Amino acid sequence: MLKIAFSDSTPAKTGALVVGLTQDGSFTAAGAELDEKTGGMLTRAVEIAAFKGKKFKILEVLAPQGLSNSRVLVIGMGDPASLTEQDLIDTGGAVTAHLLACGEEQASCLIGDAKGAPDAAQRAALGAYGGLLRAYRFDKYKTKEGEDEKPKLKKITLHLSDKAAAKQVFKPLEAIAKGVYRTRDLVSEPANAIYPKSFVAVARKLSQLDLKISVLGRKEMEKLGMGSLLGVAQGSAQEPQLLVLEWRGAADPEAAPVAICGKGVTFDTGGISLKPAANMEDMKWDMGGAGVVIGLMEALARRKAKANVIGFCGLVENMPDGNAQRPGDIVTSASGQTIEIINTDAEGRLVLADVLWYAQKEFKPKLVVDLATLTGAIIVALGKEYAGLFGNDDDLCGQLTAAGESVAEPLWRMPLGEAYDRSIDSDAADMKNTGNRAGGSITAAQFLQRFIDEGRPWAHLDIAGTTWLEKSKHTAAKGASAFGVRLLDRFIADNYED
Ligand code: BES
Ligand code: MN
Ligand code: ZN
Numbered sequence: 001m002l003k004i005a006f007s008d009s010t011p012a013k014t015g016a017l018v019v020g021l022t023q024d025g026s027f028t029a030a031g032a033e034l035d036e037k038t039g040g041m042l043t044r045a046v047e048i049a050a051f052k053g054k055k056f057k058i059l060e061v062l063a064p065q066g067l068s069n070s071r072v073l074v075i076g077m078g079d080p081a082s083l084t085e086q087d088l089i090d091t092g093g094a095v096t097a098h099l100l101a102c103g104e105e106q107a108s109c110l111i112g113d114a115k116g117a118p119d120a121a122q123r124a125a126l127g128a129y130g131g132l133l134r135a136y137r138f139d140k141y142k143t144k145e146g147e148d149e150k151p152k153l154k155k156i157t158l159h160l161s162d163k164a165a166a167k168q169v170f171k172p173l174e175a176i177a178k179g180v181y182r183t184r185d186l187v188s189e190p191a192n193a194i195y196p197k198s199f200v201a202v203a204r205k206l207s208q209l210d211l212k213i214s215v216l217g218r219k220e221m222e223k224l225g226m227g228s229l230l231g232v233a234q235g236s237a238q239e240p241q242l243l244v245l246e247w248r249g250a251a252d253p254e255a256a257p258v259a260i261c262g263k264g265v266t267f268d269t270g271g272i273s274l275k276p277a278a279n280m281e282d283m284k285w286d287m288g289g290a291g292v293v294i295g296l297m298e299a300l301a302r303r304k305a306k307a308n309v310i311g312f313c314g315l316v317e318n319m320p321d322g323n324a325q326r327p328g329d330i331v332t333s334a335s336g337q338t339i340e341i342i343n344t345d346a347e348g349r350l351v352l353a354d355v356l357w358y359a360q361k362e363f364k365p366k367l368v369v370d371l372a373t374l375t376g377a378i379i380v381a382l383g384k385e386y387a388g389l390f391g392n393d394d395d396l397c398g399q400l401t402a403a404g405e406s407v408a409e410p411l412w413r414m415p416l417g418e419a420y421d422r423s424i425d426s427d428a429a430d431m432k433n434t435g436n437r438a439g440g441s442i443t444a445a446q447f448l449q450r451f452i453d454e455g456r457p458w459a460h461l462d463i464a465g466t467t468w469l470e471k472s473k474h475t476a477a478k479g480a481s482a483f484g485v486r487l488l489d490r491f492i493a494d495n496y497e498d
Pocket of ligand 3: 347348374
């Protein structure tokens with residue numbers, strides 16, 4: 001992990017210096033000082049480049065005269081009074097992306113005290129957090145990268161007078177970043193490395209953080225009658241697992257918990273309803289929901305959240321061997337409801353059906369949120385910016401939407417209703433696992449709702465479009481985004497902590 005330090009002494013004489021410029025053309029206090037020290041060099045550079053200080057834009061001055069540092073980066077701060085927390089995080093991400101690209105080993109950020117902006121400690125900590133989020137890279141399998149291809153950035157130091165205050169703000173943010181890294185690692189790993197049992201092995205290491213880990217294997221799930229989940233696992237050589245991670249940080253550890261359930265299909269071939277070959281490799285990240293659950297639980301445990309939260313991961317590989325489930329098969333879920341399998345590629349809902357049942361029956365949660373890379377149809381509907389939000393409770397949906405908005409993991413609410421629900425009625429069983437093509441992500445959500453107890457608040461996030469980034473953004477390089485970890489951490493912090 002990139003090293004972050006907060007310092008109240010003079011910045012390093014090597015590496016990059018970073019200062020801010022607001023859109024009214026004034027440097028932050030530290031920037032003005034540096035400008036003076038260099039005889040107005042920064043002012044000249046800003047003029048010559050017609051740099052306007054727009055947020056996230058960077059002006060780079062190489063080999064600055066009178067300084068031994070290799071470069072000065074002037075980062076645009078826009079209108080500092082209107083910068084949101086997320087803007088500050090994105091600013092840190094933008095600076096870090098630039099430092100990674102230009103091959104710097106270290107940087108010293110001079111945090112000024114611009115009028116109207118949040119205090120320096122807050123800005124330093126949020127910027128550092130954005131830097132951490134952006135610096136993640138999954139390169140463990142790249143054995144032939146030359147030294148100059150590898151990113152060299154080791155350390156970012158943020159200079160301000162009250163370093164203790166900055167550290168204080170940064171501590172819980174670093175905890176969340178560690179959770180995000182965990183999720184990205186799991187989502188990035190290929191399916192020959194991460195399968196149900198190896199996923200569980202990663203979780204077991206987290207018991208050091210006072211997370212209680214328990215696991216149901218095939219036998220235990222058979223006893224509970226989880227025919228829906230087990231039917232998906234039937235065509236794979238990998239034993240399925242139902243992983244439970246418990247964090248009880250509330251004043252009353254017995255108080256009803258929040259349940260978070262994740263789809264953990266460690267590889268989705270489609271089963272007998274086999275997917276086409278093109279892009280099938282993407283289905284290594286069909287465990288993105290479960291990946292978020294584990295990263296979220298790690299974040300909550302690391303920052304010692306004052307809430308009771310239980311994470312559930314339904315871990316299964318969907319493969320088409322001689323024992324695989326067939327279209328037309330009828331399975332009985334643990335809830336007792338029977339399901340006619342129309343398409344074995346609609347497997348995520350089959351896994352979640354039994355996980356949702358178990359979470360409610362065993363733990364009586366005050367509410368349930370599930371996350372799943374559930375449908376391609378949600379990408380057709382919303383593209384890759386918003387995740388789909390479905391739910392039976394307006395307050396819960398409002399809380400989730402607000403949390404998503406504040407951490408730039410936006411949700412868009414989708415409808416549910418009886419007419420959609422009727423389209424998954426089956427002639428042969430209680431329901432079938434797909435509707436017709438129309439409204440594919442809605443009928444998938446209707447299916448899940450059939451496993452939610454009457455009166456229990458529930459929300460479903462379809463993250464198929466947001467789990468994997470094709471293009472980098474400020475807070476994440478392309479690849480696994482961990483969309484959902486920061487959102488749910490905020491959701492818990494804002495609504496369910498003592
Ligand atoms: N894991 C897929 C959904 C998916 C597609 C996630 C693309 C990420 C990117 C899911 O299991 C699936 O195959 N859904 C089918 C459902 C259909 C058979 C009703 C789909 O979306 O096509
Ligand atoms: Mn599928
Ligand atoms: Zn799937």
